[in-house]
Amino acid sequence: MATNIYLSTFVILMAVAVSNILAQGFKRLSPTYINLLMGLVVGVLPLTNAAVLSFNNEIFMAAIIAPLLFFEGQNTRVLIVRRKRHLILGTAVGLAVAIAIIVGSAVHLIGGIAWPLALIMVAISAPTDATALDSVTGGRQLPTHVGTVLRMEALFNDATGLIILQAGVLWYTSGHLALGQNLLSFLWSAGGGLVFGAGVAFLLMVIRQSLLRSRWNFPSSQIIIYLMTPVVIYLLAEVWSMSGIIAVVSAGLVYNGEAQRSRFSDPRQFHLSVQLINFGSEILNSFVFVILGILLARIMTGYQSTTVTGHWFWLGILVYGLALIVRYGYARLIRLKPTAALIFALGGVHGTVTLALALSVAVLTAGDNQLVLLVETVVIILSMIVPTILLPRLLPADxxxxxxxxxxxxxxxxxxxxxxxxxxxxxxxxxxxxxxxxxxxxxxxxxxxxxxxxxxxxxxxxxxxxxxxxxxxxxxxxxxxxxxxxxxxxxxxxxxxxxxxxxxxxxxxxxxxxxxxxxxxxxxx
Incomplete structure (x- = not known):
């Protein structure tokens, strides 16, 4: 088993290295797409595909997504979150719920899908991907306000999507929709994750800063503690049924202020930490999209037309198209101008987290499971291709x-x-x-x-x-x-x-x- 893990990791890392080198020769194409294409190649070729282990959702979320969102949170000032708190609540919660109700109803009525399964489909596509957003802008800068709202949405809407998904799964298995129970679950998941992540991060920050200012300071140990923080916080939060994603984001927010006020205490240690963060973020971002490519290749090559008809393709277009309309309407509701509203709507990009959620639902029948995977595949591909084509035409060239x-x-x-x-x-x-x-x-x-x-x-x-x-x-x-x-x-x-x-x-x-x-x-x- 250990040999298989080493081989799988080696294949993916080599795919990351090669794709990043190739990306230097295709400057007009986002490196994300090169990573994605390399993952597709790995997933299609029998030799490399066999070398990569089956996807493990828990390991992926704890070891890859948690550190990425932790670093993203650390790059975000708490002041911005405080000032945008009402907008964040409306976007990360209100918009996600609106999409679940409106798009879920359309999938049920137009697509002829049972209510619980329709809710599961829409809930899985609720979380947007902050790491995928930069890949669709064509190298152009988003308007400051729109970019901030999109990033805040991507950081905080995972908990909403997870709770809606849990509600859909419970409805699917029991036949009843327990709104009160799901509301309490959401409050515990989101609120508990926010407080828990910030509290643990603050405690660890005080311990590390105390060590930094004493004779017990040892840079290597400090960096190990720091790098393990998002993984430990995520796992503990999940054990206690809180949102691990929100917990690591709030932990990153706590560390933003620390970095600004302790960088000269030990410049060598701080510089090394910055370089490790930059290196880790770059590798993990590439890792995510190589894995996404592998998963998409496996889903498409494993598609059995006898089990699910081509209905999945039109359902995917329906889910993405209606979500786009709802996002535009919400943007106009919060008084964004038409062009900015369209940019916001297109900025709801989906990526590996969406696919990870789809793969994590184990209670579906074989036919429903394949239908959900294929629909989410269409949603992910459309959410990347459509903005890649349209956003460069809407954003001014730098x-x-x-x-x-x-x-x-x-x-x-x-x-x-x-x-x-x-x-x-x-x-x-x-x-x-x-x-x-x-x-x-x-x-x-x-x-x-x-x-x-x-x-x-x-x-x-x-x-x-x-x-x-x-x-x-x-x-x-x-x-x-x-x-x-x-x-x-x-x-x-x-x-x-x-x-x-x-x-x-x-x-x-x-x-x-x-x-x-x-x-x-x-x-x-």
């Missing part, structure tokens, strides 16, 4: 972002030229000058592979590298060159010709490079 890459390249070249020019003013041995020149040109990534291999050979096989005076020369030369590069960028900021964020990005690269020269912990001898 002309500055489109024009900046060539200008950033020129800025980088001029920056390195300033550093090389400073070298000519220094007294250096030929060997030191050649080494430092190579290092500075490497900032442009233009050193040939043959040049790298020569440098590697010298550093690896020569008995002695720079020592004594030459080592000091090398360090001072690099520091002087970096100082010249920073001065060039500083002068560029004062000219106000470019958005400062692009210049600061280059500036931060120089500071990181400088830390490799100065910090003994970062040097490899």
């Amino acid at each position: 002309l500055m972002a489109e024009r900046m890459p060539p200008k950033i390249t020129k800025m980088r070249q001029a920056m390195v030229a300033a550093g090389l020019a400073r070298l000519t003013q220094l007294t250096l041995t030929a060997a030191v000058k050649a080494s430092v020149t190579y290092d500075l040109r490497d900032q442009l990534r233009e050193n040939r592979l043959t040049s790298f291999l020569r440098q590697w050979g010298r550093r690896s096989w020569e008995p002695v590298n720079f020592t004594g005076d030459e080592a000091l020369q090398e360090r001072r030369a690099l520091m002087q060159a970096f100082d010249a590069e920073r001065q060039y960028l500083y002068d560029l900021v004062l000219e106000h010709r470019f958005d400062s964020k692009y210049i600061y990005s280059l500036y931060s690269e120089i500071l990181l490079a400088e830390s490799l020269v100065l910090d003994p912990d970062n040097q490899s001898e």
Whole structure:
């Protein structure tokens, strides 16, 4: 069993790595779609499909979705949530309930589906996906207010969808719809998850900050505690029948303020944490869509036409289309202008969480189970394809972002030229000058592979590298060159010709490079 787990993880991680590399060659296509296509390939090919284990909903939610939403919550200010609390309540609860009633009724009346099964179908498609939203905008920015509402909805509407789903399942199995019981379940799930997640996160934050300010602080242990926080909170919340998703989101909100006010207590530890979060978010996001591709491939290849007729395709269109209309109507109700309302409606993207919910319902008959899976597959695909086509036409192009890459390249070249020019003013041995020149040109990534291999050979096989005076020369030369590069960028900021964020990005690269020269912990001898 352990071997199968290792092989399955290896196949998915390799699919993530390869798809992310391929995405660099298709800049006009969102990396999410490349991940999705790679997952489809893995799911279609018999060899790779056999290597990947069957989907486990509990592991997926705890190990993948919980950390992702925890990081998303940490990137959200509590002040925004407090100011938008009424809007969040209306969108995450009111809109989800309205969709369940209106779309569920239409599926029952028009589609000829039994009420309980119709409610299950609609409830599964209630949660929207924050991680999938960026993949459908064509690289363009959503209006600030609309983008905030969509992200808040995606963070908090999972609990509503789960409770509606539980109501549908209970109705399906018992034949009765217990509204009072489900209302109490919702209050316990959502409210309990919110309080529990925030409480545990606050307690862990106090413990970690106490350690940080004492002689007991050990960065590796701190980071382990931090990375395990969303998994532990999610699992404990689920054990006590609370919403694990809302619990990890509220925990992330607590940690947002912590990051802002403790970043200089131990800069190395904070920087490492940020890099791990960015790396983890990137990998987990890709992981999610590779898995989604595999699941979609398995559902479609496992489809048996004798069990379920093509009725599922039209049901999927009905569910998505009517939900789109309800979302637009709600957006107009909260006074969004027509274009903004349409953007909001299209922004309700569904992804792996929707499919995970569909796969988690174990009480359905074989025919109903296959029908639900196929309908949700159509909903997911439509919710990604339709916005991908329409949103770029509704959102204004960021002309500055489109024009900046060539200008950033020129800025980088001029920056390195300033550093090389400073070298000519220094007294250096030929060997030191050649080494430092190579290092500075490497900032442009233009050193040939043959040049790298020569440098590697010298550093690896020569008995002695720079020592004594030459080592000091090398360090001072690099520091002087970096100082010249920073001065060039500083002068560029004062000219106000470019958005400062692009210049600061280059500036931060120089500071990181400088830390490799100065910090003994970062040097490899």
